Amino acid sequence: MLSHIVFLGLFYSVLAVVSATVGLSLFRAVQDFRARRTEAICWQATFPDLPARGRVCRHELTGEFRHRTCDKAFDCRECQTHAALAARHPPGPGEPDIFGLNFPLDRFYHRGHAWAHPEPDGTVTVGLDALGARLVADPEATELPAVGAHIQTNGAAWHVRKRGADVRVLSPLDGEVVATGGSQHGWYLKVQPDGGRFDARHLLRGAEIRPWIARETERLQSALDPTSQALTMADGGVLMDDLATGHPEADWDAVCSEMFLQP
Amino acid sequence: MPDVDTQRMPRGVRRSSPRQFLLWILPWCALLAFGLYGAGLCLVKGLNQTNMDNRFAFGLWIFLDLTVIALGAGAFFTGFLLYIFKKNELKAVINSAVVIGFICYSGAVAALLVDVGQPLRFWFTFWHPNVHSMLTEVTFCISCYLTVLFIEYIPILLKNRKMRQVPSFLVFEFELHKLMPVLAGVGTFLSFFHQGSLGGLYGVLRARPFAFREGFAIWPSTFFLFILSAAAAGPAFILLTTWLVSKISRKPLVRPEVLPLLGRISGILLLAYILLKAIDTLVWINSTSPARGFAAHQFYAWKPFGAWILFVEIVAFGLLPALILLRRRLRQSTPWLVSAAGLVCLGIATNRFVLTIQTLALPTLPFDRFLTYLPSWQETATFLAVAAYGVLVYSLSFRYLTLFPQEKDLSC
Amino acid sequence: MNTTSSRPGTKPARYGMAVDLDRCTGCGACMIACAVENNVAPAGPDATPRTGITWMRVYQISNGAPFPDSRAAFVPILCQQCGKDTPCAAVCPQEAVEVDPATGIVDQMPQRCLGCRYCMTACPYHARYFNWWDPRWPPGMEKTLNPDVAPRMRGVVEKCNFCHGRLHAARDRAAAAGRRELLPGEYVPACVEACPAGAMVFGDLDDAASEVARLARDGHSFRILERLGTEPKIYYRTARPWVRQAATQQRKETANA
Numbered sequence: 001m002l003s004h005i006v007f008l009g010l011f012y013s014v015l016a017v018v019s020a021t022v023g024l025s026l027f028r029a030v031q032d033f034r035a036r037r038t039e040a041i042c043w044q045a046t047f048p049d050l051p052a053r054g055r056v057c058r059h060e061l062t063g064e065f066r067h068r069t070c071d072k073a074f075d076c077r078e079c080q081t082h083a084a085l086a087a088r089h090p091p092g093p094g095e096p097d098i099f100g101l102n103f104p105l106d107r108f109y110h111r112g113h114a115w116a117h118p119e120p121d122g123t124v125t126v127g128l129d130a131l132g133a134r135l136v137a138d139p140e141a142t143e144l145p146a147v148g149a150h151i152q153t154n155g156a157a158w159h160v161r162k163r164g165a166d167v168r169v170l171s172p173l174d175g176e177v178v179a180t181g182g183s184q185h186g187w188y189l190k191v192q193p194d195g196g197r198f199d200a201r202h203l204l205r206g207a208e209i210r211p212w213i214a215r216e217t218e219r220l221q222s223a224l225d226p227t228s229q230a231l232t233m234a235d236g237g238v239l240m241d242d243l244a245t246g247h248p249e250a251d252w253d254a255v256c257s258e259m260f261l262q263p
Numbered sequence: 264m265p266d267v268d269t270q271r272m273p274r275g276v277r278r279s280s281p282r283q284f285l286l287w288i289l290p291w292c293a294l295l296a297f298g299l300y301g302a303g304l305c306l307v308k309g310l311n312q313t314n315m316d317n318r319f320a321f322g323l324w325i326f327l328d329l330t331v332i333a334l335g336a337g338a339f340f341t342g343f344l345l346y347i348f349k350k351n352e353l354k355a356v357i358n359s360a361v362v363i364g365f366i367c368y369s370g371a372v373a374a375l376l377v378d379v380g381q382p383l384r385f386w387f388t389f390w391h392p393n394v395h396s397m398l399t400e401v402t403f404c405i406s407c408y409l410t411v412l413f414i415e416y417i418p419i420l421l422k423n424r425k426m427r428q429v430p431s432f433l434v435f436e437f438e439l440h441k442l443m444p445v446l447a448g449v450g451t452f453l454s455f456f457h458q459g460s461l462g463g464l465y466g467v468l469r470a471r472p473f474a475f476r477e478g479f480a481i482w483p484s485t486f487f488l489f490i491l492s493a494a495a496a497g498p499a500f501i502l503l504t505t506w507l508v509s510k511i512s513r514k515p516l517v518r519p520e521v522l523p524l525l526g527r528i529s530g531i532l533l534l535a536y537i538l539l540k541a542i543d544t545l546v547w548i549n550s551t552s553p554a555r556g557f558a559a560h561q562f563y564a565w566k567p568f569g570a571w572i573l574f575v576e577i578v579a580f581g582l583l584p585a586l587i588l589l590r591r592r593l594r595q596s597t598p599w600l601v602s603a604a605g606l607v608c609l610g611i612a613t614n615r616f617v618l619t620i621q622t623l624a625l626p627t628l629p630f631d632r633f634l635t636y637l638p639s640w641q642e643t644a645t646f647l648a649v650a651a652y653g654v655l656v657y658s659l660s661f662r663y664l665t666l667f668p669q670e671k672d673l674s675c
Numbered sequence: 676m677n678t679t680s681s682r683p684g685t686k687p688a689r690y691g692m693a694v695d696l697d698r699c700t701g702c703g704a705c706m707i708a709c710a711v712e713n714n715v716a717p718a719g720p721d722a723t724p725r726t727g728i729t730w731m732r733v734y735q736i737s738n739g740a741p742f743p744d745s746r747a748a749f750v751p752i753l754c755q756q757c758g759k760d761t762p763c764a765a766v767c768p769q770e771a772v773e774v775d776p777a778t779g780i781v782d783q784m785p786q787r788c789l790g791c792r793y794c795m796t797a798c799p800y801h802a803r804y805f806n807w808w809d810p811r812w813p814p815g816m817e818k819t820l821n822p823d824v825a826p827r828m829r830g831v832v833e834k835c836n837f838c839h840g841r842l843h844a845a846r847d848r849a850a851a852a853g854r855r856e857l858l859p860g861e862y863v864p865a866c867v868e869a870c871p872a873g874a875m876v877f878g879d880l881d882d883a884a885s886e887v888a889r890l891a892r893d894g895h896s897f898r899i900l901e902r903l904g905t906e907p908k909i910y911y912r913t914a915r916p917w918v919r920q921a922a923t924q925q926r927k928e929t930a931n932a
Contacts, residue, residue, distance in 0.1 A: 007394035025438040038430045045437040051671040257274045311807040316725035320792035380790020380830025387769040398768040470799030556902035627799045630736045
């Protein structure tokens with residue numbers, strides 16, 4: 001009788017634990033939906049699927065670390081290491097011309113190639129940086145969020161389609177969309193940040209841009225031609241305005257997913 | 264221009280064209296169809312379609328079931344090492360290991376349903392469990408564990424490129440992944456017991472002094488030896504399959520340090536197993552078997568299973584690959600590493616063979632004779648169906664899911 | 676091991692058998708009687724000695740000597756009704772094997788059997804048989820079916836149960852006569868009844884006065900595979916040393932094709 005109880009007890013306990021695990025996951029998933037954490041979680045769930053070269057910490061780019069992979073899904077606002085380093089060595093001013101591309105100094109740049117510029121009226125203008133624009137120049141379609149829609153940091157800001165590549169551009173901030181533009185305007189969204197404050201700690205600025213773009217062009221080079229061993233950029237060469245047209249044989253979906261951090 | 268098929272593949276990796284893929288899976292589909300026909304005959308006409316009989320009540324199917332379950336142990340053991348021991352290098356192969364485990368266990372269960380005389384009565388074991396029987400334990404544990412493996416397979420499916428576009432799938436996957444260590448722990452617990460009980464099946468047979476072993480409490484030594492050998496075989500099989508898939512797909516799938524790590528884990532466990540197995544065999548030769556009235560060497564007097572089979576199992580397929588896998592220089596050489604892994608898997612298969620086929624071949628009654636058995640084509644076909652099913656599931660998983668997360672890093 | 680409760684108000688019996696190997700002629704009448712009594716279907720055209728069902732099976736042993744000194748003997752093997760650590764009962768996953776405490780008989784329940792055949796690998800006496808085919812009686816032979824015994828379907832294991840149908844019939848007769856206890860000889864399995872040489876004796880081993888208990892204590896009696904410790908209840912008797920040796924010790928033989 002005792003062995004019966006022990007055996008069946010163990011069996012039912014195991015079943016209970018397994019059911020509880022699945023049940024709890026479902027419950028938490030529903031809670032996440034209700035709390036509108038979906039976008040943030042989708043990003044956190046897929047970030048580890050990016051290749052290691054796409055998850056390099058900003059402080060490795062600037063040379064503060066020899067080798068460091070981001071473990072906070074590029075949300076430097078959560079990162080103690082970043083807080084300590086930013087306090088001790090804030091990045092210097094930098095320069096606006098990076099390898100022939102224009103990166104205005106008054107903007108903050110997201111690792112997914114969106115830029116954010118705080119306006120005097122408290123809103124934030126969001127656009128696509130010079131490298132991003134060349135990747136999806138003259139797109140087949142652009143899908144902007146409706147006015148009043150809410151976007152989340154590292155969630156999807158807007159979608160672009162270029163030569164079969166479905167690109168979602170990552171949002172640099174949390175906020176409500178108050179106006180939409182387009183490539184012809186030079187900006188894509190005007191956003192009212194949540195809580196009236198624009199937190200830019202996770203965005204790159206100033207002297208961080210040059211080493212970042214240097215690394216990005218290396219990644220772009222290997223994405224365009226995976227078989228090549230070459231890692232150098234020709235001196236004095238400037239990226240074409242429409243990279244897709246210049247590289248007709250490349251898998252544009254693979255290139256854009258690499259550069260826009262879409263695993 | 265990505266087409267419908269490419270849109271379902273992981274990004275950033277190359278896969279064969281749809282036509283090439285079709286050419287690959289068609290022969291396996293044909294094999295599956297043929298095998299299902301063989302299995303169907305057994306289900307419809309009865310088990311007289313096999314060459315099993317009242318003396319060889321267990322045959323090819325049981326032998327292969329035990330072998331694939333031991334080889335599929337890589338799923339639980341890799342999960343244990345990764346989620347509980349935090350050996351993060353194994354992230355490179357955990358998805359593949361889970362799929363292989365799922366294939367091995369679901370295939371074994373399917374073969375078992377054909378093997379029993381009344382498959383529709385499978386639930387009787389759950390309704391009238393005999394808690395003293397090892398087979399009851401096996402039934403319960405394997406059912407639970409197959410469920411766990413299925414649950415572990417779901418996140419891999421949900422991360423498919425098309426599936427992950429549905430936000431609710433991704434959120435559920437995220438929450439489930441947070442609790443993965445719990446599932447890994449449950450999987451380890453269940454695997455410990457059913458791998459052991461599969462060994463216990465034979466160790467408790469007082470009628471078969473060849474297989475009977477003393478042990479600890481109700482558990483014969485074969486219980487513990489099976490767990491250890493499964494833990495040794497699992498990583499070796501993952502090593503072998505990873506290498507094979509890499510060869511067939513002609514791409515590097517894991518960083519160069521991953522396979523030698525699997526080899527080292529397998530080697531250490533295999534050495535421990537061989538030592539314990541040697542001790543157990545000596546105890547059996549000198550104590551257990553004589554106590555039941557049989558001198559151990561009597562069993563090896565029956566051709567063709569002479570003492571050479573003991574040597575092959577313990578030395579050629581046991582000690583030898585263990586020593587190879589424990590030498591770093593040899594682990595760095597792929598031919599040595601893969602050959603040793605292959606020998607390990609063969610050794611585990613030999614061990615399962617000895618306990619099923621050889622045990623039943625040996626006579627028990629004093630005036631009885633040694634018996635031979637060769638499987639019928641229907642039996643072989645059924646198991647080929649399982650193998651084909653495995654290849655198909657794995658091929659589809661490899662094409663459309665991320666089984667090797669490091670592949671992207673290695674593709675340029 | 677699942678066990679039913681003893682019949683209240685009766686003394687539990689421990690039914691066993693004594694088989695005299697010096698009287699057994701190997702005629703096989705016991706095998707036929709058993710099959711007829713228990714509705715064992717005739718073997719189909721594809722059946723072999725290893726797939727046929729023979730709850731009672733007579734083996735032939737020899738002393739291995741060349742002519743003119745060669746001698747043969749016959750050993751009827753049936754379920755030995757193991758009394759201790761009954762191997763088949765211990766391993767059945769569905770508890771389809773029951774050791775009846777009222778009679779000591781090891782009962783097989785084919786209606787619960789899954790057909791996993793684990794019990795068959797566990798039985799040292801190979802006394803368990805699997806239904807590899809659906810049972811079929813040629814037209815006309817269905818008239819030989821015993822209405823007191825349920826036939827079994829394909830895919831389940833069956834074995835000797837000391838003719839349980841006869842036990843129930845004997846109990847019914849005793850109850851009709853107002854008795855709770857069975858008289859000696861009132862319940863006899865078919866094989867015992869059929870043996871023309873009178874080689875088999877059946878009865879309650881715990882009844883010190885019964886003939887089977889007396890024969891079991893006899894110096895000529897032995898049990899097969901006694902050293903496995905399963906306490907079988909079938910005692911074999913012989914005065915010939917070579918028969919005893921052949922039945923209890925293994926000899927080396929080459930592989931059987």
